[in-house]
Structures are given as structure tokens and as C-alpha cells.
Amino acid sequence: MTDTSWQPDLDSHPGPKYLALTRALREAIRLGELAPGAQLPTVRDLAWRLHVTPGTVSRAYQLATQEGLLAATVGRGTFVAARAPRLGPTQALFQERDLSDEPWLVDLRSPQLPDVGQGAAFSAAMQKIGQGLDAAWQDYPSQRGEAPLRAAICGWLSDRLLGTFGPEDIALTHGGQNALLLVFLCCLRGDRPVILTEDLAYPGIRHAARLVRADVVGVEIDDEGMLPDALEAACRRHGAQILVLTPEAQNPTASRMGATRRAEIAAIARRYDLQVIEDDCYSITESNLPAMRAIAPERTWYVGSMSKSVSAALRFGYVVCPSGMGEAGRLTAQHGFFALARPVSDLALELLESGAAQEIRRKVQEVFASRLMTAVNALGRFDIRWQAGLPFLWVPLPSGWRASTFARQAEAEGVLIRQADEYALIHGRAPHALRIALAGAIPADRYASAVATLARLLGHPPSDMAV
Known part of the structure; x- marks a missing residue:
């Protein structure tokens, strides 16, 4: 039964509205005002009654779901969770909003x-691929079979200053989010490892971290990105294992880290033995600055994809691993999904070799x-x-x-x-x-x-x- 009568007083909880609503949910559940199994109002209904944006309510519901207080079921709604602990992810990576009934937005x-022209290019590529199908399409894909595609990625990245690398340094993934998770799986150890990232960052980082039971700690940023002093303080305090940052095109602030700052960050990573994930999925197509992969090639995992430049539907990404770590990256991918599905890898290879991409x-x-x-x-x-x-x-x-x-x-x-x-x-x-x-x-x-x-x-x- 939907509890349509529940309407908290957000003014009694300080701070941003989404945190105030999260605290109100937590308190109402603790006091029994919202019983296990009670269905909460829809995002839009509660937002209208509280005079806040749907995004505010949606984020509060997401945070409460992460804490295990709520349970969201696609097509049914959001409910107060049962007392038994839930296993696995407790919320969707992205909250979709169907705008088909709101065409004015x-x-x-x-x-x-x-x-x-992506559709025409993909159609032509798939027709060409279809002419050469053979018995290999009946077997499991293999990392060895991806060698030509890894070589093609080297050409795709020729406009980046990544230092020395080759096909042997590359692992292929199902998009950038999968690439993040692959590096986490490859590098993290212990029960509650710590990942550092910018204090405003792509939300997928914390979702991937949750899958590997890792804690994410934000590091202060300025107009040039992550602050070295703040990073060093976080390293001393938390004993982190991985640093995730976006030096070329920070999401969401659009900042770009200068060469001196990059060198300072690399020095701190060496001092505290951090593995560095350099997320370049949103980057511009050319750069005149050395990537972190060039500055600290022994510890930097350079992550990219075609989602922001060719097609998000393709779900194709890659990791340029640290020097000598390509095999470790590919073995981690093999343990997770053998290799890319042949339709994806063959399509990506054809798009790259033909110049269509x-x-x-x-x-x-x-x-x-x-x-x-x-x-x-x-x-x-x-x-x-x-x-x-x-x-x-x-x-x-x-x-x-x-x-x-x-x-x-x-x-x-x-x-x-x-x-x-x-x-x-x-x-x-x-x-x-x-x-x-x-x-x-x-x-x-x-x-x-x-x-x-x-x-x-x-x-x-x-x-x-x-x-």
C-alpha cells in the first residue's frame, strides 16, 4: 500500500534538500512511521508536495537505497526494505526518465x-562482416583473437601523448564503466580497500567501487583539478590503493589539469604506491599535454571508450595498462567475460580499419x-x-x-x-x-x-x- 500521507518537514533537517530528505526517510523508518514493505510516493508526486525538483527526491531515494533502507523495483515503485540484508547492488546505475509523455521537455x-550517419556506417560494416563469417563464430571468443583490434586502438590513440605503448599493453572492455571495474578487480586487495577520486566525479565510480566492496573518498579540487596537498593528506589518512582522476576533461567541471600539476600528482602516487586510473572517456580528440600514462607509465591505467565520440550503443572500451601489465589486464578480462563478443569486436575493428570511426x-x-x-x-x-x-x-x-x-x-x-x-x-x-x-x-x-x-x-x- 502506498503511504501517500507521509510528508516530512525538510526545514527541520539542515543542509541540502536531498540530504534533508534522506535524513527524514532514515528517521521515519527508525521510528516506525514508515513500516517495512510500505510503498513510497512516486518521485514526481513527492517532489510536487515538497516543492523540490524530481532530481532531489530521486537522489534521496537513491542514497536511502544504497544504505539498504529502501528497495526499488522496476515497474512497481520504491518500498521500505525488509529487515533482512540485501545482496548485490541496491539501485540502478542511472535513473531513467521516460520523456515520451513529456515531449515539451x-x-x-x-x-x-x-x-x-552512424546507422549507415554500421550497416555497411556489418554487411561486410557477414560475408566472411566462418566456423570461428561458433566458438568462444579469445584474447588472442583480439590482437588486430588492439593494434587498431593504437592508431585510434595516435593523437594522445601516452608515452611508449603497443598492442601488448591494451585490454579491451565493454565500455568505460566496465574498464573501471576491470582495473578495480585487477588492483584492489583486502576487505575494505579505499579508492580516491575528485570530490565531484562521475557517479559510475562509486557504483563500480560498491561491487568490489571498496570505499570511495573524495579529494578536493580547484579550477585545475585535484589539489596535490589534499591528495597527500588523503593518502596519509586513508591508505588508499587506487586514484581515479580526469586530468584532461574533468566531469562535471570541464577543468583541465596543467603539466606541472600532473607531475605533482604522479610524484604523490609514487610516494604512496597508488595505482592511477586516468579516465579519458570525455576528452577532446587531441591534446598537447602528456597524459598521466606518459608521466607515470609504471602505474597508470588509461581508460577510454567510443561512447562519447562514435556510439554509446556499441559498448566498446579499452584500457592502456601500465608498462608490463597488459597481460594482467587481459587475464582479468578473460576471467570476467573471456573476451569481447565477436559481433562487437569485429564491428569495432571494421569501423577502425575502414576509417568510418x-x-x-x-x-x-x-x-x-x-x-x-x-x-x-x-x-x-x-x-x-x-x-x-x-x-x-x-x-x-x-x-x-x-x-x-x-x-x-x-x-x-x-x-x-x-x-x-x-x-x-x-x-x-x-x-x-x-x-x-x-x-x-x-x-x-x-x-x-x-x-x-x-x-x-x-x-x-x-x-x-x-x-
């Missing part, structure tokens, strides 16, 4: 790739460049952060706006955006800021109109907001 939450990437960048110009022209008078080639920008909000209030008002006017707190760790703090995706799948005129709406809202904060 423009979704600027994720930088969807534009259609630049490179051409798709070039056209995608052209569309994103145009979208970026539209956004910068509309929002340039505000404090925005962006990089050429990056499919999102970061907007610290003007005085008078709070992130939750802005997101609620933007949605009321037909635009969905992501708040900074969606990237904060569970116990972390988030600034009043938002990430705007360039959203290449949306028609250009609708995108321009949505960005203009955001610009108008940014310029008119609520007059009664305390500053």
Missing part, C-alpha cells in the same frame, strides 16, 4: 551524440563545436567553464540562485539539467552549479531555445532568495 542532462568522430566534433558556440554566445556573460571539443559546460550559479531552485524552475520552463550534487559523493558537499550538455541529438533550434531559456533564468535570480 528538452533534455540537457546528457550529451547525446548527434546522428552523423574516425570520420564519425570528426563529424560529431563539428556538431558539438556548433552547439558549444550557441551555448557560449547565450551564456558568455556568466561565469561558465568549457573546453573546445568537450560536450558539456559547467555553470557556477549567480548569487541568488540555489541549484535545486534553479533546476526546478528550469524544468517548469521545459529544460532538464544536472545539478552539481548529482556528482558529489554520498557524504560530500556540492557547490551551487550545474552541468549543461551540448545534446547533439536535439534539433538545433530547440537546443538554442533551451539555452536561451537558461540564460534568461540565470539573469533573473529570485528576489526573495537569501544571499
Whole structure:
């Protein structure tokens, strides 16, 4: 039975609204106001009654689910969990929102790739692959059979300053998220290992960490990325084993780490024997700075994928392992899934060898460049952060706006955006800021109109907001 009468007083709980709601849920369950098995109101219904954004309620439900307080069932709703402990993941990696019944909304939450002919290129590649099918397609795929694809990835990465590497240093994965998990499985040891990452970071890091029973600790960042002093303090305090960072294109702040800072981070990693995961999935296509893999090749695992440049549906990623660790990476992959499925590996190889993948990437960048110009022209008078080639920008909000209030008002006017707190760790703090995706799948005129709406809202904060 749905408990439609439950409506907490968020003002009695200090801090951000999503944390206040999480505390209210925790207290109501502890006091028996919400009994095991009780169905909670829908995200949208509770958000409307509490005058907060659906994203605020969704995040509170997610945090309570992570703690084992709630249980979410696709198609049925969210319930107060039974007292027995749950095994495995307790929430979805991403909370999908079906916009088919809300066609007026423009979704600027994720930088969807534009259609630049991927379907035609994939069709042609699959037809060519189909002409050469043989008995090998009846057997298990093998790491040895992926050697040509690993060689092709070396060419794909020729515009990156990664130091010396070759096909023998590469392990192939089912996308960037799978690559993170592969490195965790390869490197972590002990019952409760610790992973360090930026205090605003891609949420998939903490989800992958949970699968390997690891704790994630956030490290303070500034406009250039992770602070060396804060990293060293975290190493002394927590005895971490892995550092995850995004020096080239930080998600969500769009910052880029300079060469001196990268060298400082590498020195600390050596001092405390950290393995370094360099997440470059969102990066621009070219860089004139040495990657962490070039600075500390003995301990850096460089992670990338085609999801942000060719097709997210392909689920194809890769890891350039530390020098001499390629076999360890491939063995970990073999223990997890033998090797990539033949349709995926053969399609990726054909796209790379034919040049189709490179051409798709070039056209995608052209569309994103145009979208970026539209956004910068509309929002340039505000404090925005962006990089050429990056499919999102970061907007610290003007005085008078709070992130939750802005997101609620933007949605009321037909635009969905992501708040900074969606990237904060569970116990972390988030600034009043938002990430705007360039959203290449949306028609250009609708995108321009949505960005203009955001610009108008940014310029008119609520007059009664305390500053």
C-alpha cells in the first residue's frame, strides 16, 4: 500500500534538500512511521508536495537505497526494505526518465551524440562482416583473437601523448564503466580497500567501487583539478590503493589539469604506491599535454571508450595498462567475460580499419563545436567553464540562485539539467552549479531555445532568495 500521507518537514533537517530528505526517510523508518514493505510516493508526486525538483527526491531515494533502507523495483515503485540484508547492488546505475509523455521537455542532462550517419556506417560494416563469417563464430571468443583490434586502438590513440605503448599493453572492455571495474578487480586487495577520486566525479565510480566492496573518498579540487596537498593528506589518512582522476576533461567541471600539476600528482602516487586510473572517456580528440600514462607509465591505467565520440550503443572500451601489465589486464578480462563478443569486436575493428570511426568522430566534433558556440554566445556573460571539443559546460550559479531552485524552475520552463550534487559523493558537499550538455541529438533550434531559456533564468535570480 502506498503511504501517500507521509510528508516530512525538510526545514527541520539542515543542509541540502536531498540530504534533508534522506535524513527524514532514515528517521521515519527508525521510528516506525514508515513500516517495512510500505510503498513510497512516486518521485514526481513527492517532489510536487515538497516543492523540490524530481532530481532531489530521486537522489534521496537513491542514497536511502544504497544504505539498504529502501528497495526499488522496476515497474512497481520504491518500498521500505525488509529487515533482512540485501545482496548485490541496491539501485540502478542511472535513473531513467521516460520523456515520451513529456515531449515539451528538452533534455540537457546528457550529451547525446548527434546522428552523423552512424546507422549507415554500421550497416555497411556489418554487411561486410557477414560475408566472411566462418566456423570461428561458433566458438568462444579469445584474447588472442583480439590482437588486430588492439593494434587498431593504437592508431585510434595516435593523437594522445601516452608515452611508449603497443598492442601488448591494451585490454579491451565493454565500455568505460566496465574498464573501471576491470582495473578495480585487477588492483584492489583486502576487505575494505579505499579508492580516491575528485570530490565531484562521475557517479559510475562509486557504483563500480560498491561491487568490489571498496570505499570511495573524495579529494578536493580547484579550477585545475585535484589539489596535490589534499591528495597527500588523503593518502596519509586513508591508505588508499587506487586514484581515479580526469586530468584532461574533468566531469562535471570541464577543468583541465596543467603539466606541472600532473607531475605533482604522479610524484604523490609514487610516494604512496597508488595505482592511477586516468579516465579519458570525455576528452577532446587531441591534446598537447602528456597524459598521466606518459608521466607515470609504471602505474597508470588509461581508460577510454567510443561512447562519447562514435556510439554509446556499441559498448566498446579499452584500457592502456601500465608498462608490463597488459597481460594482467587481459587475464582479468578473460576471467570476467573471456573476451569481447565477436559481433562487437569485429564491428569495432571494421569501423577502425575502414576509417568510418574516425570520420564519425570528426563529424560529431563539428556538431558539438556548433552547439558549444550557441551555448557560449547565450551564456558568455556568466561565469561558465568549457573546453573546445568537450560536450558539456559547467555553470557556477549567480548569487541568488540555489541549484535545486534553479533546476526546478528550469524544468517548469521545459529544460532538464544536472545539478552539481548529482556528482558529489554520498557524504560530500556540492557547490551551487550545474552541468549543461551540448545534446547533439536535439534539433538545433530547440537546443538554442533551451539555452536561451537558461540564460534568461540565470539573469533573473529570485528576489526573495537569501544571499
